[in-house]
Amino acid sequence: MTTLHTVAATGALKLSWLLLAFPLFGAVVLLLGGRRTNRWGHLLGVAMPVAAFVYGLIAFFTLLGDTDRSQDQHLYSWIPVAGLQVNMNLLVDQLSICFVLLITGVGSLIIIYSVGYMSHDVDRRRFFGYMNLFLAAMLLLVLGDNYLVLYVGWEGVGLASYLLIGFWQYKPSAAVAAKKAFIVNRVGDAGLTLAIFLMFSEFGTVSFSGVFGSVKSGGSGVATALGLLLLLGACGKSAQVPLQSWLLDAMEGPTPVSALIHAATMVTAGVYLLVRSNPILAVTPDARLAVVLVGTVTLLFGGIIACAKDDIKKSLAGSTMSQIGYMTLGAGLGPAGYVFAIALLLAHGFFKAGLFLGAGSVMHGMNDEVNMRRYGGLGRVMPITSVTFGLAYLAIIGIPPFSGFFTKDPIIGADFSEHGAAGKVLGTLALIGAGITAFYMTRMMFMTWYGKRRWEPEAHPHESPAVMTWPMIVLAIGSVGAGAFLILNDRLQKFLAPVVGVPPTSEGVFSTAGLVALAFALVGVALAWVMYGRVPVPAVAPRGRPLTVAARKDLYGDAFNESVLMRPGQWLTRLSVFFDNRGVDGLVNTLAAAVGGTSGRVRKLQTGFVRSYALSMFFGAAVLVALLLVVRL
Amino acid sequence: MSPIHYVALSVILFVIGGVGVLVRRNAIVVFMCIELMLNACNLAFVAFARMHGNLDGQVIAFFVMVVAAAEVVVGLAILMAIFRARRSASVDDANLLKY
Numbered sequence: 001m002t003t004l005h006t007v008a009a010t011g012a013l014k015l016s017w018l019l020l021a022f023p024l025f026g027a028v029v030l031l032l033g034g035r036r037t038n039r040w041g042h043l044l045g046v047a048m049p050v051a052a053f054v055y056g057l058i059a060f061f062t063l064l065g066d067t068d069r070s071q072d073q074h075l076y077s078w079i080p081v082a083g084l085q086v087n088m089n090l091l092v093d094q095l096s097i098c099f100v101l102l103i104t105g106v107g108s109l110i111i112i113y114s115v116g117y118m119s120h121d122v123d124r125r126r127f128f129g130y131m132n133l134f135l136a137a138m139l140l141l142v143l144g145d146n147y148l149v150l151y152v153g154w155e156g157v158g159l160a161s162y163l164l165i166g167f168w169q170y171k172p173s174a175a176v177a178a179k180k181a182f183i184v185n186r187v188g189d190a191g192l193t194l195a196i197f198l199m200f201s202e203f204g205t206v207s208f209s210g211v212f213g214s215v216k217s218g219g220s221g222v223a224t225a226l227g228l229l230l231l232l233g234a235c236g237k238s239a240q241v242p243l244q245s246w247l248l249d250a251m252e253g254p255t256p257v258s259a260l261i262h263a264a265t266m267v268t269a270g271v272y273l274l275v276r277s278n279p280i281l282a283v284t285p286d287a288r289l290a291v292v293l294v295g296t297v298t299l300l301f302g303g304i305i306a307c308a309k310d311d312i313k314k315s316l317a318g319s320t321m322s323q324i325g326y327m328t329l330g331a332g333l334g335p336a337g338y339v340f341a342i343a344l345l346l347a348h349g350f351f352k353a354g355l356f357l358g359a360g361s362v363m364h365g366m367n368d369e370v371n372m373r374r375y376g377g378l379g380r381v382m383p384i385t386s387v388t389f390g391l392a393y394l395a396i397i398g399i400p401p402f403s404g405f406f407t408k409d410p411i412i413g414a415d416f417s418e419h420g421a422a423g424k425v426l427g428t429l430a431l432i433g434a435g436i437t438a439f440y441m442t443r444m445m446f447m448t449w450y451g452k453r454r455w456e457p458e459a460h461p462h463e464s465p466a467v468m469t470w471p472m473i474v475l476a477i478g479s480v481g482a483g484a485f486l487i488l489n490d491r492l493q494k495f496l497a498p499v500v501g502v503p504p505t506s507e508g509v510f511s512t513a514g515l516v517a518l519a520f521a522l523v524g525v526a527l528a529w530v531m532y533g534r535v536p537v538p539a540v541a542p543r544g545r546p547l548t549v550a551a552r553k554d555l556y557g558d559a560f561n562e563s564v565l566m567r568p569g570q571w572l573t574r575l576s577v578f579f580d581n582r583g584v585d586g587l588v589n590t591l592a593a594a595v596g597g598t599s600g601r602v603r604k605l606q607t608g609f610v611r612s613y614a615l616s617m618f619f620g621a622a623v624l625v626a627l628l629l630v631v632r633l
Numbered sequence: 634m635s636p637i638h639y640v641a642l643s644v645i646l647f648v649i650g651g652v653g654v655l656v657r658r659n660a661i662v663v664f665m666c667i668e669l670m671l672n673a674c675n676l677a678f679v680a681f682a683r684m685h686g687n688l689d690g691q692v693i694a695f696f697v698m699v700v701a702a703a704e705v706v707v708g709l710a711i712l713m714a715i716f717r718a719r720r721s722a723s724v725d726d727a728n729l730l731k732y
Contacts, residue, residue: 608731610724611663614654 005498006091006145006209009073012062015055016073016090019100019143022052023135030129038125042115045128049111049135053104060097069094069498072145079148086206091145095499098342098492099142099272102349106264107135109471113357114256116467117364127167127254134160138265142272146207147196150273154192154237157266158185164261165253177249184246188236192273195229198222212279226280227287230273231294238270238324240298245557247321248305251313255360258313263320263356264349271324271345274331275338278500282334289422291332292415296426296433299325301555303436307443308551310541311370312359315444316352319396322437323348323408329430330411333418335501339493340410342500343486347403350478351395357472358389362448364468365461372447373539374456379449381461384469386449388476393445395479397438397521403483405514408434410487413513414503427513434517438524446532454539639680646673660712660722664705671701 009016026048030041037044063069070093079086092100111131118124137156144150166178199206202222203214215223234240239247250262261267274281274291281288302321309315323344330341363370365382379386395402398409412434415427455461463469486492493503543549550556646669653666675694682690716722 603732606732608728610727611655611658618651618655 006070006072006093007068009071009090009092010066012058013071013092014073016059016071016092016143017075018055019052019059019104019139020090020136022048022055023132023139026132027129027136030125030132033125035125041125042118042128045125045132046108046111046115048132049104049108052135052139053101053108056097056100056104059092060101063092063094063097083204084200084206086146086148088149089145089207090143091208092143093499094496095272095276095342096142098346098496100139102346103135103138103142103265106349106353106475107131107138107260109474110256110260110264110353110357113259113360113468113471114254116465117256117360118254121254123167127164130160130163130167131256131260134164134261134266138269141269145209146205147192147199147211148206150276151192151196154233154269155189157261157269158182158189158237161185161250161261161266164257165250167253167257171252173249174252177246177252181246181250184243185236188233188243188270191229191232191236195226195233198226198229208276215280215283220284220286223280223283224286227277227284228290230277230280231287231291234270234273234328235294236270237273238267238328239321240270240294240325240328241301244298244301244321245554245561248314248317248554251311251317255313255356255363258317259353259356259360262317263352267320267324268327268345268349271327271331271341274328275341275500278331278335278338281332282501288332288334292329292418292423292426293332295325295327295329295332296429297325298322299329299433300429300436301325303433303440304547304551305554306440307436308544308548310373312362312372312375312444312448313356313370315372315440316355316359319355319437319440320352322433323352323396326408326411326430326433329415329426333411333414336414336418336503337411338500339496339503340407340414340487342496343483343492344404344407344411346486346492347395347407347479347482350475350482351392351403354388354392354472354475354479355396357468357475358385358392361385361464361468361472362461364464366455366459369456369459372444373537373541374454374459375448376451376455376537377449377453378461382463384463385472388469388472389449390445391476392479393441395483397441397525398434398517399521400518401480401484403479403481403486405518406483406487409514409517410511412517413511416513431513431517431520435520435524438521439528442525442528443532446528447537450533452536454537636680636684639683640677643673643676643680646670646676658723658725660715660724660727663724664708664712668701668705671697 026044030037030045033041063071070091073090073092075088075090077085078088111128114127114131118127121127134157137153137160139153141150141153141157144153162178162182165181166175168174169178196206199211202218203211205211205214215226232243235243247262247267251258253262281291299322302318302323302325304318306315306318306322309318327341327345327348330337330344359370362375362378362382362385366375366378369375391402395404398404400406412427412430415423415430417423544552553559650666650668650670650673653669654663657663657666675697678690678694678697680690682688682694712722715727719726
């Protein structure tokens with residue numbers, strides 16, 4: 001059981017607002033500066049995240065040398081009302097500093113890569129402005145010390161994601177994908193909003209320390225409701241079933257965006273929310289089980305989609321869903337899983353960003369071709385990209401000693417020991433998920449780097465410039481070493497223990513489940529070799545079995561949304577339009593028509609004959625006199 | 634002669650005037666009938682002033698005369714204009730202002 005004990009920030013951490021200020025300054029200058037900043041805009045766009053990363057490192061080492069590692073920096077009082085005190089506070093603790101380093105570190109690498117990737121884009125300055133805006137919002141999300149500040153960052157990253165998915169807004173598909181991402185995220189945000197409302201009405205506070213302090217005495221009903229609402233919020237942001245449909249379409253954005261926002265950082269915000277709210281989840285096993293279920297369903301769902309997609313980015317997007325499913329699964333396991341969820345999140349930040357940047361590098365050399373059936377045999381022409389991609393590949397499928405092995409397999413192992421019999425079933429599904437991961441990633445490797453060259457005639461693939469390859473090399477090093485670094489000697493576990501608690505029993509790195517998962521992964525690799533490595537890959541997709549067809553259509557996620565949500569919504573709209581036209585407008589129109597018709601008839605009395613007017617006046621006067629007489633008598 | 638006879642006379646004059654307004658078509662005659670009704674009122678005012686022994690009715694009779702004089706000025710001018718435009722002084726012919 002953990003509660004949040006914070007002390008006021010001291011020393012270098014007093015400047016933690018700099019973390020937000022750097023990228024925010026970059027965004028403001030680039031977005032308001034206009035064309036004047038075109039020439040040097042990308043340099044500023046790179047410098048600001050790097051500066052934030054440098055400060056993040058300083059803050060990290062300051063924190064390591066301090067005994068009180070949960071430091072709160074009060075910036076100003078944001079909403080000082082009688083019943084509600086919300087401060088703009090930045091909480092630098094063990095959990096948020098992990099995220100700060102991931103966001104600014106991987107973010108800086110991806111932004112450096114973007115200098116090369118976006119070099120031919122006329123709107124490069126705007127791109128860097130949005131990326132800086134995203135980093136500022138994401139840092140606010142992880143640094144806020146209460147749910148309301150977190151919510152501001154949460155919406156900020158949603159906005160940045162919308163702007164960047166629709167960055168090439170002249171493409172209708174990109175504009176639609178941006179809208180879709182925004183709208184689906186709204187559903188999740190409604191959950192988070194309601195959770196914040198509930199916290200305020202039940203506990204009278206929205207700060208982490210206040211809510212966590214009183215959630216135990218608030219009753220399990222409130223805690224379960226809070227847990228489920230937060231899960232809904234996490235589902236929207238992290239593309240978990242049932243709010244998964246936007247992530248695959250979000251690949252319409254530029255590839256660095258997919259790497260930074262839709263793989264490494266923003267989509268993991270849901271996991272951050274769940275892990276940060278661990279004292280709430282600790283009180284409610286029901287909500288934890290729901291989290292585990294969502295995670296398990298999503299890791300299979302995303303994996304199956306990734307197996308069937310020929311679009312390399314969409315396949316990677318399915319893989320992202322699947323990996324975040326593992327993280328969500330870990331977050332639902334309680335203290336046994338939090339550390340591994342965060343470890344997988346950090347390692348995933350490296351290897352998935354590496355995979356996306358590798359995919360971007362291939363697209364850069366292949367005239368933006370995304371269809372893997374038109375790749376093949378690229379390993380020889382793009383050696384650096386293929387090696388970095390390969391290292392990230394070994395990391396994601398969990399081959400020891402790469403990082404996936406150390407971070408994903410413990411989640412599967414912990415799954416078996418939690419939640420009783422349900423845990424066994426879910427753990428088995430997670431094992432199958434490991435096999436699926438190995439299958440689709442191996443498929444991607446074979447289709448892209450090996451086999452016959454199935455290129456379009458006009459494609460002339462070439463290795464990317466150094467500004468793009470170096471970030472990939474650094475990320476590949478991270479993919480190789482991050483897992484071992486974080487997990488061996490329980491480094492991350494000891495570091496995070498004050499925030500998320502200690503796992504009850506640690507089976508060690510080479511657990512039974514880990515070895516079984518490795519076996520499943522090897523079976524997946526072998527299967528992929530049989531299907532895509534041994535036989536040539538056709539350049540045009542075959543019809544495929546029913547499951548393949550379904551997976552190509554995102555397992556009918558869109559069809560489900562359309563028939564269950566959109567159509568009834570349209571009917572409701574039509575019904576209300578009908579009611580508005582016939583009911584509300586009808587009443588008003590009838591009244592107006594009645595008045596008009598009556599006056600049309602009454603105006604015939606206006607004959608134009610003066611003598612008839614005079615007669616009616618006399619008559620009226622006579623009636624008045626008669627009435628006066630009657631009343632008087 | 635008791636003042637009540639004057640009141641009776643004024644009623645008779647008013648009714649004659651009223652009937653004249655309603656049944657005659659010639660605008661000049663209608664006009665004169667209106668004058669007749671006004672003067673019937675004047676007679677009633679003066680008679681009642683006499684009966685009640687105060688001067689209020691007599692004063693109002695003066696006001697009515699002033700109003701009548703003004704009305705004659707405006708009314709005859711309008712009559713002249715209508716006659717010039719339409720070559721007719723019949724009130725039934727001037728019926729353009731209608732629905």
